[in-house]
Amino acid sequence: TQLLEQSPQFLSIQEGENLTVYCNSSSVFSSLQWYRQEPGEGPVLLVTVVTGGEVKKLKRLTFQFGDARKDSSLHITAAQPGDTGLYLCAGGPASNYQLIWGAGTKLIIKP
Amino acid sequence: GAGVSQSPSNKVTEKGKDVELRCDPxxxxxxxxxxxxSLGQGLEFLIYFQGNSAPDKSGLPSDRFSAERTGGSVSTLTIQRTQQEDSAVYLCASSLVGAINQPQHFGDGTRLSIL
Structure with a gap:
């Protein structure tokens, strides 16, 4: 069974602090996606990483795909209240059509 | 609009009733x-359609759940004889093709409450 574990499950920090969210797979993934979901809305894609060791930046968010393509991280610098939400990672091997989803990290940034 | 549309946005019904949820990709x-x-949790896969065919129904929790898609477009998810444990947000997503590297575009969901 392919699994995708996210940590931490919950994180509450002050505005201006840095944080990292982790996503670990039990097997090699061909690509991995990060989504953010706000209350009452569906998840919205932030980024897709496909190459081992790849780093992508989206303003204050930095996404990294592990060299072995079994893990990924999301680092937020100087978090803002607007970063509050549920962060989900999802991916799978190339043979899949169905994404395997992590359980999510609920992030709260306090002003 | 150009996004995924789901209706109704909220549905409250009594235990035992049937409900039909709609998705316009x-x-x-x-x-x-x-x-x-479920509230604040990750996503539980239910069913996948490629065109009008459903090659993977493995996530449907029980035979009370069924889904169809017509014309390669609109899909309906039907829950018969609803139970309280069916209460959740039901999300629909579409992608250009069914491939692992394709982004999924989500609707805002139907919040289902079973009394």
Missing amino acids: ISGHTALYWYRQ
């Missing part, structure tokens, strides 16, 4: 997915 998207999400 992005035009041209051949792949459609249904998920269930």
